[in-house]
Amino acid sequence: MRWMDYEKPIIGLAPMADFTDLPFCRLIRECGAQQTVIFREMVSAEALVRGNKKTLKSLDIHASERPVVQQLFGSDPQAMAEAALIVEKRVKPEGLDINMGCPVHKAVSNFNGASLMREPDKASQIIRAMKSAVSVPLSVKTRLGWSRPDEILKFAKSVEDAGADALEVHGRTKDQGYAGRADWQMVGRVVKEVKIPVLVNGDIVDTQTAQQALVVSGAAGLLIGRGALGHPWIFQEISASLSGHGTLEQPSIQQKMAYLRRHAELQIEHYGQNGLIKLRKHFPWYFKGIPGFRQFRAQAVRITTLNELEELIETIGRT
Numbered sequence: 001m002r003w004m005d006y007e008k009p010i011i012g013l014a015p016m017a018d019f020t021d022l023p024f025c026r027l028i029r030e031c032g033a034q035q036t037v038i039f040r041e042m043v044s045a046e047a048l049v050r051g052n053k054k055t056l057k058s059l060d061i062h063a064s065e066r067p068v069v070q071q072l073f074g075s076d077p078q079a080m081a082e083a084a085l086i087v088e089k090r091v092k093p094e095g096l097d098i099n100m101g102c103p104v105h106k107a108v109s110n111f112n113g114a115s116l117m118r119e120p121d122k123a124s125q126i127i128r129a130m131k132s133a134v135s136v137p138l139s140v141k142t143r144l145g146w147s148r149p150d151e152i153l154k155f156a157k158s159v160e161d162a163g164a165d166a167l168e169v170h171g172r173t174k175d176q177g178y179a180g181r182a183d184w185q186m187v188g189r190v191v192k193e194v195k196i197p198v199l200v201n202g203d204i205v206d207t208q209t210a211q212q213a214l215v216v217s218g219a220a221g222l223l224i225g226r227g228a229l230g231h232p233w234i235f236q237e238i239s240a241s242l243s244g245h246g247t248l249e250q251p252s253i254q255q256k257m258a259y260l261r262r263h264a265e266l267q268i269e270h271y272g273q274n275g276l277i278k279l280r281k282h283f284p285w286y287f288k289g290i291p292g293f294r295q296f297r298a299q300a301v302r303i304t305t306l307n308e309l310e311e312l313i314e315t316i317g318r319t
């Protein structure tokens with residue numbers, strides 16, 4: 001995969017820790033997202049270098065998920081390069097990505113994630129070290145800045161100069177967290193600043209917002225995060241609308257529950273029976289907007305078998 005040559009607009013699933021794992025990404029693909037670039041959740045470079053078995057296992061890719069971009073986080077250029085090589089050799093993803101935007105304390109207190117925006121030299125060293133270690137395309141995912149939204153303009157240029165092949169920008173600063181609205185216009189200024197493809201990210205939740213984000217930013221593509229949770233068919237909807245094939249009909253509650261059931265099967269296939277426990281964090285997203293969803297959510301967190309889930313799905317289907 002080459003970012004420059006990828007069919008535009010590029011549509012991608014944003015990386016989400018604990019969510020964009022193998023089963024969920026398989027489901028996304030099964031829901032008709034053929035062209036979508038799948039960004040798998042961030043993985044610690046240090047843990048990979050230490051040979052942490054659970055982290056190594058989390059890299060596994062099912063053939064149907066490809067093209068897959070694996071995101072890494074870390075702050076030491078050497079460890080990041082070593083980790084990139086481990087990933088490339090082990091699972092051969094179509095791309096690698098560096099997390100330079102994560103605002104959570106655990107990440108920034110170790111001087112990675114969003115704090116790399118405040119250390120552009122370190123960020124460039126990481127990119128250069130990784131580029132010389134691997135041959136797959138390397139992208140960077142970041143925010144508009146630490147506290148000021150225009151910090152990105154200089155930072156984007158330095159990321160490009162260091163050799164990044166693409167840049168994904170969540171239109172908020174680190175200080176904003178998830179407050180306010182994503183500023184797609186500022187992402188548009190980044191698009192003008194660099195030659196590499198820029199993907200706009202933040203608050204894209206349906207076909208209208210996808211179109212608006214692309215028009216306002218002029219970006220080469222977009223990434224969707226929370227809009228895909230409990231909504232794995234969103235990429236098919238958006239691709240159809242962006243390619244002029246009109247608006248797809250919204251799935252019925254029964255169809256939504258069929259996706260949830262399939263998600264559960266994929267979870268069990270990958271994680272064993274523990275997969276249902278791991279599925280619990282997805283329930284609120286699947287039940288959002290369904291009448292009586294609070295009651296279903298409370299019932300769902302007690303579910304330990306596929307039979308119990310099927311019973312609940314049947315009850316929901318009758319509403």
Ligand SMILES: Cc1cc2nc3c(=O)[nH]c(=O)nc-3n(C[C@H](O)[C@H](O)[C@H](O)COP(=O)(O)O)c2cc1C
Binds near residue numbers: 099102227
């Ligand atoms: C639960 C959750 C986990 C996330 N994990 C990551 C991650 O691993 N790496 C990353 O770069 N961004 C992560 N993000 C940020 C998203 O990729 C995305 O930038 C952000 O949610 C804004 O996009 P959205 O409005 O489409 O959700 C995460 C977001 C959420 C909600």
